[in-house]
Amino acid sequence: MPKLCVFCGSSMGTDPAFSDAARALGRALAERGVGLVYGGAHRGLMGLLADSVLADGGTVIGVIPERLVELEIAHRGLTHLHVVKTMHERKALMAAHADAFLALPGGFGTLEEFMEVLTWAQLGYHDKPLGMLNISGYYDGLLSWIAYAERQGLVSSAHAARIRVSANVAEALAQLL
Numbered sequence: 001m002p003k004l005c006v007f008c009g010s011s012m013g014t015d016p017a018f019s020d021a022a023r024a025l026g027r028a029l030a031e032r033g034v035g036l037v038y039g040g041a042h043r044g045l046m047g048l049l050a051d052s053v054l055a056d057g058g059t060v061i062g063v064i065p066e067r068l069v070e071l072e073i074a075h076r077g078l079t080h081l082h083v084v085k086t087m088h089e090r091k092a093l094m095a096a097h098a099d100a101f102l103a104l105p106g107g108f109g110t111l112e113e114f115m116e117v118l119t120w121a122q123l124g125y126h127d128k129p130l131g132m133l134n135i136s137g138y139y140d141g142l143l144s145w146i147a148y149a150e151r152q153g154l155v156s157s158a159h160a161a162r163i164r165v166s167a168n169v170a171e172a173l174a175q176l177l
Contacts, residue, residue, distance in 0.1 A: 001059065002177055003035040005098030007113040009106035010044040010073070018105045019048055021135045024169045025104070026052020033058075034177060037097045039090065039113075040064030040082070042075035045104055050075055063093045091116055100129040100176040105138040122159045129176045131164040139165070 012019055022045045029036050036053045039046055040062025050060045054077065062081045064074050069083055084090050095101075095117055103114040120126055132139045143165065149155040166172035 001033060001035050002099045003037050003061070003097055004029060004173075004176065005037040005094050005101045005117075006049060006104060007039070007101070007106060007110045008045040008049060008104035009110060010039075010041050010046050011107070012044055012048070013105055015105075015136050015138075017136045018045060018138070021133060021169060022049040022104060023052045025049060025102075025133070025172075026054075026058070027056050028169050028173055029053050030056030030058030032173065032177070034173075035059040035061060035079075037061045037063070037094050039094070039109075040075055040078070041068065041073045042077075043073065045106065047075060049104070050078060054078070061097055063090045063097075065090050095120070095126065095128075098128060100131070102131045102133060102172055102176060103139070104133050105135055111142070118159075118162065121162055129164060130162055131166060131172050131176045133169065133172050134165050134167055 026049050030053050041047055053060050059079045062075055062078045065084055065087055082093055091113055101117050103110055118130055146155060146160050150157060150160045164175040166175060
């Protein structure tokens with residue numbers, strides 16, 4: 001079974017399109033027999049995505065650090081929940097389970113996790129597809145910065161092109177899987 005690692009917010013955000021996209025992605029993953037790998041939380045877009053996959057009979061692997069389990073953030077109804085010691089272990093295990101990566105709207109953690117797997121690809125540690133689901137133009141500012149860094153010669157065109165940007169779930173899955 002192919003597995004998609006999704007990075008997204010542990011909050012819902014203010015735009016209802018974010019939660020709509022998380023639900024739609026969850027349904028689409030379950031329908032296509034694609035497993036979800038994610039950060040293991042029960043709340044925000046993360047929880048909504050996991051619940052959507054599970055509600056449609058899909059498989060969900062969560063990876064969460066002990067600290068977040070102690071804060072009662074862990075989703076207890078997953079197919080499998082890995083509890084690790086550190087955030088570094090979390091990211092490494094999520095990446096090991098994944099065949100591709102996708103960022104939905106999220107905050108600092110989402111951005112940090114996505115940028116780390118992008119950097120790993122740049123350094124040749126993996127060759128897995130990476131995408132951003134740019135719902136309601138959420139990532140427009142970041143994509144502008146990447147284009148600026150490319151024009152300034154600090155990001156190569158080849159590395160910038162690794163990010164497959166989509167406006168909807170169907171397009172994202174077609175580009176990544």
